[in-house]
Amino acid sequence: MSKSVDQIFVNAKQWLLSWLMPAPAWVVQIVSSLINIFALLAVFLTLFALMSVLERKILGRIQNRYGPNRVGPFGLLQPVADGIKMLIKEDIVPARADKLVHFLAPILIAAAAILALGVIPYGRNMTPFTIDGGILFFFAVGSTTELAVFMAGWGSNNKFSMLGAMRAIAQMISYELPLIITVLPVVMVVGALVPDRIVAAQAEYTLGVVPRWFVFTPWGATAFILFFVSGLVESNRTPFDVPEGESEIVAGHMTEYSGFKYATFFMAEYIGMFAITGLAATLFLGGWHSPLSVLEFIPSYVWFFAKLSALLLVYVWLRGTLPRTRIDQIMNFAWKFILPMSFTCVIAAAVWHYAGRGLRGWLWSFVVIAIVYTALSMLLDTQRKFAPRTYRFAE
């Protein structure tokens, strides 16, 4: 019974494809891909709509107010109203803008975000596209986002757009390095770049109770936190949302976009967020595996989306709690703390592997991380936390 519920979507796809049996193989392949793409878009656009209203509700709860509650029951139809508003808004393109680049930027940014979703395993046998270097594909596609942001900033022919794009690119490039290096220990330990095999490596339970997720090892826990923080920066979320700022640079690279193009940017930001949290769940939280072996009767995709939602809740929680950081603080944090720590994760994972992957390895890798963490916090002079900023080119 639970097996068939677990595989219900896979079986549904097989059933759909069985109607095409007489067709040649390449037609079946294309239709199969189209079904995957359609399912991905349907699920994640729904999730985007749901997330946009839930985020406002949760932020409202954190700030002791109601949040949207006018449209539909509990304000649940708010995204529909927002969508209609965005669709019927006038699309304004500045007269001096580079029309083609200005038009292509939101398309490219949304395409990059959606493509990254394609390699994440959502459940047992539910990876939309199995690529030999799936993890690398994720980051290769993600790296085109920078060019898209630049196109938006440059194509708008506006100072604020350009400066906002510069800020966005600066922080994205700085945090892409730790983001990739924190993935390295997982890839090293598993010995594969395929997301499915990374999930399979976390399937067992120690003593039948504790799942062998990488987040329960010292290097995994450190890498997970670093990956999560870098993911926050990559998706331009609070506390790292300096590319936008009403009092400084308006809406950054999105200043000159209105109507549905702006909505596309907004959607790409959220889809990118889903992709990065989905990858975090895959790499460190055991993907679609259940946390307890007795709970394995619950379908795998339910576990995946439960983990995804938990991580997204943390995103919203952080947004409601933390103040913004300055761009120089973000940069210093990246190069002076996050980058050395992520290199330490690689070393700690190697120590863990060569000390036998057991309790001894656990302790030794913990020691490595503790030493580097203590040394860094002493060297970086963290006592001088709230010193006033010194300006070099302004009074």
Add this chain to the structure above:
Amino acid sequence: MSSAAFVLIAMVTLAAALAAATLQKLMHATLSFAVALVGVAAFFFLLGAEFVGLVLVFVYIGAVAVLIVFTILLTRRDVGKDRGANWGGALLAVAVFGGLAWAVFKTQSVAIGAPHIRALTVKRIGEALMTSYVWPLQCVGLLLTAALIGALVLVMEEKR
């Protein structure tokens, strides 16, 4: 189907490369250069060398194209000036084309579309890099680390 894909990708790549060479605005040329690189990456995918294609996208679109774009932004703008035909550049292009054509026609040992070649998986590339090519790999790693540290030294705040 694969030959149709080949022709399609080749047309897109060549058109983008031509645009990159001829477009007046430097920024448009850079963006079409990026499109041409995506086309080349698509060729690698078509040949089953996914890793090389992904690294090409990763390095050239994610890093080199952004670097070029920054370089254009931070340097002088003299778009309007027409400097006439660049004969040196044309000569160089012909020389490069001649050299590549010579190399292509000289190479006969590789059978095109040989079906028996094993798929170029990430695992095999990793094994090759860690065994027979470990010294070049270490040298490149040292060079890149030196470049990273050098960049950090360049932007370090001077002590007053």
